[in-house]
Amino acid sequence: MTRRLLLSHLSLILLVLLALEVPFGVFYARSELSRFSRTAEQGAMTLAEVCEDKMEHGLTADLPDLARAYARRTGATVLVADRRGIALTDTAAHTMVGKGLSAEPDIAAALHDRSTVGTHSAPPAAGEFLSVTVPGGSDPAVACVVRTVYALAPLKTRVRTTWLVLAAAGLTVLAGASLIGFALARSITRPVQTLERATAQLAEGRITDPPATDHGPPELRRLAASFTRTATRLQHLLQTQQAFASDVSHQLKTPLTALRLRLENFEPHLAPCAQGSLDTALGELERLSRMVQGLLALARLENTEIRAEAADLDAVVADRADIWSAFADEQQVDIIVPAGTSVPVLAVPGALEQIIDNLLSNALRVSAPGTAITLAVVSTPARGTRTPPMTELHVIDQGPGMTEAERHRAFDRFWRAADADHDGTGLGLPLVRHLTRAGGGEVTLEAAPGGGLDAVVRLRHAERRHQQDRLALATNVDTATRSTPAR
Structure with missing residues (x-):
């Protein structure tokens, strides 16, 4: 400028x-x-x-x-x-x-x-x-x-000398005007640059260098003051929202645990005809507990900063597939992991395990007996100068799939498909998106060939870390949040 x-x-x-x-x-x-x-x-x-x-x-x-x-x-x-x-x-x-x-x-x-x-x-x-x-x-x-x-x-x-004198005078005037113009331009653009830095800091979550309101033209001073008030108000609202989600999640864990114990203590004293109602109440209580755990995990993601690190995606995929095989065998569903080699990817510690756990949990819930779930790791080349090479993790099921509108809304908190017959919380996929973006990646849902759903997690290569922006988003994940919330 x-x-x-x-x-x-x-x-x-x-x-x-x-x-x-x-x-x-x-x-x-x-x-x-x-x-x-x-x-x-x-x-x-x-x-x-x-x-x-x-x-x-x-x-x-x-x-x-x-x-x-x-x-x-x-x-x-x-x-x-x-x-x-x-x-x-x-x-x-x-x-x-x-x-x-x-x-x-x-x-x-x-x-x-x-x-x-x-x-x-x-x-x-x-x-x-x-x-x-x-x-x-x-x-x-x-x-x-x-x-x-x-x-x-x-x-x-003599005429040529006059032209030279005119040219020298013009250059002198132009040089003086350049100095004056540069000073004026700097006085105008310096507040704009300060506003730009403050906007970038606000996008990362906190303003550490607020724009000065006593420099620059009056219009920019008023703009800086208005921006500071708006950013302060927005930060306060965000902090209030995050604190509320975190506090409510913490405060609900203890009464939910006590309520579950009381309901289980009623079981010996209930008539057989009331057993079904007790089981239903316990199931809803379990779903509410998982929802609270999911909210707590999301609150921690939004409130904590941590640096992404290199991770071996192939090793994590093999480990989680081996652990989930027992659950899949109970439902007569196969977990297929095609052979492949990928470079180290960037992810926050513990994120890959939670991403795969949530996606596998969702896939198992919609997979019919005799079907298969595929965990495929694919490296994609760079697409021009703006899109670097990435590594993609595909979690493909053979379930009923989703419409395009449903795939678009699936990452909204608490959203569940209209025909869902399971007890999901609607926080699994939002948690997956937060964990993926914390490492600089992205996750999308696509229609799988032949039916079903293809959850695609795109992760950056760790070798290109020095060429990327420093990550300010990350997670401090509690092991208790490694549950299996549904989409």
Whole structure:
């Protein structure tokens, strides 16, 4: 932003300088040439009058000395011709005395009492010249003709020097304007940069460097003050929400445990017809306990910061598949782990185990006997410069699957499918998403080929850690939260 403001400022200054200096330089060059031409014409006319007077008194022999004296004084070359156009003297020695010049246009015009002023170019080494030809006397009694020729190189040097002075002045003004513009741009953009840093800090959860409200333009000061108030209010609301979830989860654990014990103590004293109601109440109590544990885990995820570390995904997949095989055998469901090799991935400690546990628990609940659940690890190449290579964990079941709308809502807290017939809490997939994002990854639900659901967990490679942003999201997971909440 500073660069853009400075460029716009300098562009305006440069436009003003060009609009002022270029016309001035052109006007100066033209006025200097016009002034020089008038001076040369007046000098030639004065010389022509003197030559006419000399010729009227028969002093033609004085003309060469008179021409040479004028040439030394003005720096011009002088040629004098009589009334027939015969050359009488030439200080440049280009024309022989006695040569007829009446055929030359300027001499012919002067013999008819017309003055001629014009420029012409000589060979490249000689440059450009100004020629002035005037009559001595008046028509029809033109006594003589005088031609003076001036080199324009000194005039052009003077004009060129003026252009250089104008350019130097313009550059000086431009440099001064650059310093002023840079200072102004910095004064404007510094509060904006402070706001940008504060916004990034707010996105990470806490503002450690609030924007100053006493620097910069009034509009930005008011914006900084408004942002600070909004961020403070938002942080307070977030902290209140997180504290509420954490406190409620902690406070509910003890009464829920006591309530379960009391219900179990009723069992010997209940009639057989009430046993079903007791079992239902115990089941709902168990679901409520898992929900509280899930809320507690999510609260810890949101309140704790920890750095992601390299983890061996293949080893974790093999370990969890072996543990869950006993549960799967009870439901006559196979767990298939295709052979594969993946590079170490980034994950917070203990996250991969919980991610796989939750996804396997969900898959088992919807898997019919005789079906299979596949745990596949696949490495994907980079897709352009913005998408680095990733490792994908696919948990594929052969259940009824989900519609696109259901897959989109499945990560909402407490959401459950309308046709769900299990006692899930609706916190399993939100916990999976938090754990995955804590390591810089992402999780999605996709339709599996042939039916069922494909839960895809994308994780970053640990080798690229030095190229990634430092992670501020992570988890401190209690072992008690390794339950099996449903989606």
